[in-house]
Amino acid sequence: MRVTVRDVARHAGVSVMTVSRVVNRADHVSPATRQRVEESIAELGYTPNNLGRGLTSRRTRALGVIVPDVANPFFTLVLRGAEKTARQAGYRVTICNSEAGADLERDYLGDIISNQVEGVIIAPVGDSSRLRLQALKRHGVPFVLIDRSVAGLESDLVQGDSVGGARILVDHLTALGHRRIAMITLSNDISTARDRYRGYVEALRAVDVEPDPLLLVRSDSEDTEGGAHAMEALLALKKRPTAVFAINNMAAVGAVQAIRAAGLDVPADIAVVCFDEVVHATLSPFLTVMAQPADMFGVLAAQLLVERIDARVQGSRRIVVLPGDLIVRQSCGAQLGGRTWHSLRRGK
Amino acid sequence: MRVTVRDVARHAGVSVMTVSRVVNRADHVSPATRQRVEESIAELGYTPNNLGRGLTSRRTRALGVIVPDVANPFFTLVLRGAEKTARQAGYRVTICNSEAGADLERDYLGDIISNQVEGVIIAPVGDSSRLRLQALKRHGVPFVLIDRSVAGLESDLVQGDSVGGARILVDHLTALGHRRIAMITLSNDISTARDRYRGYVEALRAVDVEPDPLLLVRSDSEDTEGGAHAMEALLALKKRPTAVFAINNMAAVGAVQAIRAAGLDVPADIAVVCFDEVVHATLSPFLTVMAQPADMFGVLAAQLLVERIDARVQGSRRIVVLPGDLIVRQSCGAQLGGRTWHSLRRGK
DNA sequence: GCGAGTTCTGCTATCGATACCAGTGATTGA
DNA sequence: TCAATCACTGGTATCGATAGCAGAACTCGC
Numbered sequence: 001m002r003v004t005v006r007d008v009a010r011h012a013g014v015s016v017m018t019v020s021r022v023v024n025r026a027d028h029v030s031p032a033t034r035q036r037v038e039e040s041i042a043e044l045g046y047t048p049n050n051l052g053r054g055l056t057s058r059r060t061r062a063l064g065v066i067v068p069d070v071a072n073p074f075f076t077l078v079l080r081g082a083e084k085t086a087r088q089a090g091y092r093v094t095i096c097n098s099e100a101g102a103d104l105e106r107d108y109l110g111d112i113i114s115n116q117v118e119g120v121i122i123a124p125v126g127d128s129s130r131l132r133l134q135a136l137k138r139h140g141v142p143f144v145l146i147d148r149s150v151a152g153l154e155s156d157l158v159q160g161d162s163v164g165g166a167r168i169l170v171d172h173l174t175a176l177g178h179r180r181i182a183m184i185t186l187s188n189d190i191s192t193a194r195d196r197y198r199g200y201v202e203a204l205r206a207v208d209v210e211p212d213p214l215l216l217v218r219s220d221s222e223d224t225e226g227g228a229h230a231m232e233a234l235l236a237l238k239k240r241p242t243a244v245f246a247i248n249n250m251a252a253v254g255a256v257q258a259i260r261a262a263g264l265d266v267p268a269d270i271a272v273v274c275f276d277e278v279v280h281a282t283l284s285p286f287l288t289v290m291a292q293p294a295d296m297f298g299v300l301a302a303q304l305l306v307e308r309i310d311a312r313v314q315g316s317r318r319i320v321v322l323p324g325d326l327i328v329r330q331s332c333g334a335q336l337g338g339r340t341w342h343s344l345r346r347g348k
Numbered sequence: 349m350r351v352t353v354r355d356v357a358r359h360a361g362v363s364v365m366t367v368s369r370v371v372n373r374a375d376h377v378s379p380a381t382r383q384r385v386e387e388s389i390a391e392l393g394y395t396p397n398n399l400g401r402g403l404t405s406r407r408t409r410a411l412g413v414i415v416p417d418v419a420n421p422f423f424t425l426v427l428r429g430a431e432k433t434a435r436q437a438g439y440r441v442t443i444c445n446s447e448a449g450a451d452l453e454r455d456y457l458g459d460i461i462s463n464q465v466e467g468v469i470i471a472p473v474g475d476s477s478r479l480r481l482q483a484l485k486r487h488g489v490p491f492v493l494i495d496r497s498v499a500g501l502e503s504d505l506v507q508g509d510s511v512g513g514a515r516i517l518v519d520h521l522t523a524l525g526h527r528r529i530a531m532i533t534l535s536n537d538i539s540t541a542r543d544r545y546r547g548y549v550e551a552l553r554a555v556d557v558e559p560d561p562l563l564l565v566r567s568d569s570e571d572t573e574g575g576a577h578a579m580e581a582l583l584a585l586k587k588r589p590t591a592v593f594a595i596n597n598m599a600a601v602g603a604v605q606a607i608r609a610a611g612l613d614v615p616a617d618i619a620v621v622c623f624d625e626v627v628h629a630t631l632s633p634f635l636t637v638m639a640q641p642a643d644m645f646g647v648l649a650a651q652l653l654v655e656r657i658d659a660r661v662q663g664s665r666r667i668v669v670l671p672g673d674l675i676v677r678q679s680c681g682a683q684l685g686g687r688t689w690h691s692l693r694r695g696k
Numbered sequence: 697g698c699g700a701g702t703t704c705t706g707c708t709a710t711c712g713a714t715a716c717c718a719g720t721g722a723t724t725g726a
Numbered sequence: 727t728c729a730a731t732c733a734c735t736g737g738t739a740t741c742g743a744t745a746g747c748a749g750a751a752c753t754c755g756c
Contacts, residue, residue, distance in 0.1 A: 002487075045483075045486065047458065047461045047462055047487070048462060049403075049462060049464065050399075050459075050462040050463045050464075051398075051399045051400075051402045051403045051408075051463070051464055052399075052403055054399045055397075055399045055400055055403065060399075070418060070424060070427065070443070071421065071424040071425075071428070073419065076418060076419040076424075077419075079418065079445075080419070080445075083445065092459055094442050094443070095418070095442070095443040095445075097427075097428075097431065097443075110395065111398075111440055113395050114395055114396060114397060114398040115398045115399070116397065116398075116399055135393075138393070139395070279627050284632050284634065286632065
């Protein structure tokens, strides 16, 4: 039923080792033999079994990428970049969706060890991922963190400039005259939440505003609903904020939805800015954002990882920080007066 | 270095078989022995190796899902549904992004066979996928098609009602008075392109309009750029269409971008409708669409597949057709007069 | 013509786990 | 009491492939 090296060997009248050598393009096989074997392979429809292969060679040429949400366009671009780069280096990539949950993350990391995956690119759930990642280390599986660092864990890392980016976004809001600026963030367990909060505070202090604890709310999930709930809390305040800095695209989308659902307008009533582009190609570019080069996150992470696996790099950890771009659109209220995005664009 | 059943067996003072039985929750192990083994497993930090497992048991509990574009929100939802359902049935899912290319599709299907993946859910590149899928069949790997059928291939299938959906969308346009209605479609190699074209023609004939070949253009890729190029071709016509039916969300987004880039307005100058939601949670709902229950595509496909694998179903192929919902928004021009989406919604 | 060096090929053990069969006690039924 | 059944445990072959070594054939140079 199933075709193995043995069948091919018998058919071609050679040993299994010769077949193996042909399949793996190894040297020391005469052209005549090689051709005979290749013919047998084609004729019998032989496909090598990676399980057997991995068992003896200890190599699977498989990498894993774990992100909290494959539907988030930021991570989608990361995946694309990582996949393409890995493929060019001869590795397959398995995509895992942790849904920002520790349990799923643990499951996936377990699968990765069980399946002898050779390396991992991961945007960790948070600092709590440390134990799980240390287990990886014990098993000798190299990994690269993306987007978020993990407190107390030494590791290769590709991340954005969260402090600086947040500073620029909030500076932009203060320059527009805003002083009551809220922040919708995530659990403090996540490094980007801490870093972006730092940038936010820096920007406020730069205009002599002391951050108001009431204006700091946490989304309880990484999707838009979490952002909407957080925004509702802000809207319920006695003194509403005039602007909101959302920690990422999903939170911002939820926030805008909540503001509109309350019958208010963005940016007329409340301005909104955030990290990351909202949709890869959007119909109506609307949000003012700190755009991060998401695909480069993936590309660089894959490169770092492959270098580790091939043991071309042995030393201590490497950290790559990629700056973002401020893209000013409508949601911050910087450019308005009845002009549509379209006319704005032509006017430029 | 690496912990195997043998190490655990030695440590617990039992045979490797007993360890295996404990790990696999099999019967016929005394509680005392079981506990001793479990302690050894914990102490040594043993993780079973799936390669060894799969080799002897011939089971990997792995499924593959292949879609043309993981960034497309339609497929993202399909993935979610499939992943969750499969997981509940005890299967892991590997996500593959074929980028609508035959070569990548072939690579992934090869990987699937090599890795003894037990079943596949696939939105095929087109009818050309037949050969590749027949290879799967030869290797005894069951699969379920989603979204698209493949001419000349018998297989389980979960798809939307393309003919009916297209009919409803185009009926909607004709009811609004449009008669010069263009269609942006994909290669005729793709079943949904053929089916949606049929619905388009039906709807036109119902108002005594003969389809104009000049108004049928094909996008050369499944992303927004393909849609934009196609739209540019339509805009270059001597007699422009007054409305466009785009085969899917990506094509529609590209079309709208192209229309706006030409200084025209949607829907004032050209109305646009399409299949599939554009973004899962969008800031400004704008496009009139035939929304398909994407997550159900995934859920049902996973169910059908698991039933096949468990051999609970042996008979001939099963076809599931899921109807869509017409969602009327602004892009078709049905509701206008300066009212925003928001006021519209509240008015409803 | 003979040793040294290449190139080519094959044998066998092994990777980590499970399947299959066999064996040991203990329990049950007549 | 004896045979039959059952729960539990272990030995060994095997899955499909590669590693490592060893042997065969072939090429040179002198």
